[in-house]
Amino acid sequence: MSGPIEDRVEALPVLPSLDLQETQAFYCSKLGFTATVYEAHDYLILRRDGIELHFWLTDNRSLCENTSVYLRGGGIVDLHREFSARGVERLSELSIRPWNMEEFYVHDPHGNLLRFGRVPGGA
Known part of the structure; x- marks a missing residue:
């Protein structure tokens, strides 16, 4: 029997996308995201291991070009x-x-x- 479900606050990035199908194709084929958690005409949620990214549809390219997310932890050398x-x-x-x-x-x-970052010498 498993223990209780952990109830914690998580930060999940919500990034703009000019084309959700193109976004999904890139993140799955190039970055190895394997799970599509949610998909609608204007919103997409993708997951890989412990990373979950949300995307919303926009027609404003400058929003995409001025948005970033920092993914911190071990395993970045392998990534x-x-x-x-x-x-x-x-x-x-x-x-x-x-x-x-x-x-x-x-x-x-x-x-x-x-x-993607980690403290030098980390796992």
Whole structure:
């Protein structure tokens, strides 16, 4: 028997998208998201492991180009390797930044910036 369901507050990014089908295709084929939690004509929820991203439909490109999310934790070295192998365009190098975080960046097709980071030497 499993224990009680954990009741906690979580922060879930809600990013703009110019085309939800294109967003879904990119995040699933290039970034390895495997679960479509919710899909409507104007809203999309995708999940990969412990990451859940929400997307809303907009026709304003500047909203996408000025939006970002920071995804922090272990496993980013493996993610960077995986994304490189999948041929993700607009993938930065993995490096230690001046603020002492090991990071890499990905821009999705509409301009949203995904920043992946961890404390250097982390798992």
